[in-house]
Amino acid sequence: MSRPPTPENEFARLAVLHRFGILDTPREAAFDALTRIAAHICEVPIAVINFIDRDRQWFKSEIGLGTRETPLDVSICAHAILQPGLFVVPDTLEDPRFANNPLVAGEPGLRFYAGALLETDDGYPLGTLCVLDHEPRTLTPEQGEILEALAAQVMLLLSLYEHNAKQAEMLAELDRARHEMALLAATDSLTGLANRRAFTERLDQEIARLARSGGASCLLMADLDDFKPINDHHGHQAGDHALTVFASLCTGVFRESDYIARWGGDEFMVLLPDTDKQAAMTGAERLHTALASTPIGGDAQDSFSLGASIGIVEFDGSPDADTVLQAVDETLYAAKNDGPGRTAVG
Ligand SMILES: Nc1nc2c(ncn2[C@@H]2O[C@H](COP(=O)(O)OP(=O)(O)OP(=O)(O)O)[C@@H](O)[C@H]2O)c(=O)[nH]1
Numbered sequence: 001m002s003r004p005p006t007p008e009n010e011f012a013r014l015a016v017l018h019r020f021g022i023l024d025t026p027r028e029a030a031f032d033a034l035t036r037i038a039a040h041i042c043e044v045p046i047a048v049i050n051f052i053d054r055d056r057q058w059f060k061s062e063i064g065l066g067t068r069e070t071p072l073d074v075s076i077c078a079h080a081i082l083q084p085g086l087f088v089v090p091d092t093l094e095d096p097r098f099a100n101n102p103l104v105a106g107e108p109g110l111r112f113y114a115g116a117l118l119e120t121d122d123g124y125p126l127g128t129l130c131v132l133d134h135e136p137r138t139l140t141p142e143q144g145e146i147l148e149a150l151a152a153q154v155m156l157l158l159s160l161y162e163h164n165a166k167q168a169e170m171l172a173e174l175d176r177a178r179h180e181m182a183l184l185a186a187t188d189s190l191t192g193l194a195n196r197r198a199f200t201e202r203l204d205q206e207i208a209r210l211a212r213s214g215g216a217s218c219l220l221m222a223d224l225d226d227f228k229p230i231n232d233h234h235g236h237q238a239g240d241h242a243l244t245v246f247a248s249l250c251t252g253v254f255r256e257s258d259y260i261a262r263w264g265g266d267e268f269m270v271l272l273p274d275t276d277k278q279a280a281m282t283g284a285e286r287l288h289t290a291l292a293s294t295p296i297g298g299d300a301q302d303s304f305s306l307g308a309s310i311g312i313v314e315f316d317g318s319p320d321a322d323t324v325l326q327a328v329d330e331t332l333y334a335a336k337n338d339g340p341g342r343t344a345v346g
Pocket of ligand 1: 190226228229237241264265266
């Protein structure tokens with residue numbers, strides 16, 4: 001017994017087979033129904049939907065064999081896919097290609113074989129729908145025709161399978177794109193922080209949460225001091241860089257549970273859930289310290305540091321978001337009036 005001859009265009013054939021994504025998938029009732037019908041119509045104990053892979057034959061469905069794959073060198077189907085039409089071996093022991101096959105000579109003693117091609121529309125034979133018996137025999141012409149018709153049904157199922165897989169892939173892609181778009185719509189493109197729209201939504205949610213659960217949270221608004229001269233003296237790019245550094249300092253200074261956003265220009269907001277004024281002031285102090293110890297820019301000559309004025313207000317679940325925002329804006333204004341680097345609490 002030797003390895004079956006390799007089909008023409010084997011490389012392309014295998015590529016087509018693998019593209020269907022059918023190999024190593026679980027058993028499915030729709031395929032099992034077709035093997036059952038094939039066995040019943042052909043009056044045999046064994047029926048298999050078989051795909052010829054590189055080094056093995058793999059069974060999507062089988063009745064009467066009790067295995068899902070065998071090596072290629074014992075495959076009768078590997079011979080069946082080398083020729084067009086129905087491949088019938090009335091007595092395998094009489095055929096020199098199969099007489100020494102261990103599945104013929106030994107268990108399970110396969111003596112009869114008939115296989116209908118599973119062929120793609122563009123002519124690639126992927127495997128067979130085959131029926132087998134432990135006794136030598138043959139098929140009636142009608143049984144042969146029905147076996148081939150059932151093989152065509154397997155191919156239809158396979159196309160449907162491929163179509164569904166493609167559709168699922170497209171839906172997943174759409175979902176990813178939708179997710180990305182939602183993220184983009186809520187993100188400030190320069191700093192990667194949440195933007196004004198997303199922050200306002202989050203603030204609304206926080207007020208609603210406090211109205212339900214009670215307690216208080218803080219809103220902190222920071223405005224960079226003398227930012228315009230940075231743009232004027234070091235250039236707009238250096239200004240952009242400074243805004244990005246400020247954003248990452250905020251991310252480092254505040255808690256994971258705090259929500260940081262770029263409000264616009266050189267203004268930033270931080271929502272500190274379940275936090276009182278005292279704790280919010282500690283956060284503000286940490287930010288002032290981080291700013292003072294972080295030089296921005298390239299070489300020493302061109303280097304500068306950032307400062308910020310900060311306003312803090314505490315709120316519960318009773319006011320609306322506009323009222324809280326107006327209050328923090330007024331508090332920030334008071335801090336600005338006190339001079340740079342100050343924190344005011346409303
Ligand atoms: N590089 C850069 N600059 C920006 C951006 N958005 C706003 N700005 C600049 O930020 C500056 C804000 O100016 P002001 O509101 O006067 O703030 P300031 O100079 O910090 O003044 P004070 O707040 O009073 O200390 C303006 O020069 C804007 O052009 C941006 O995305 N990138």
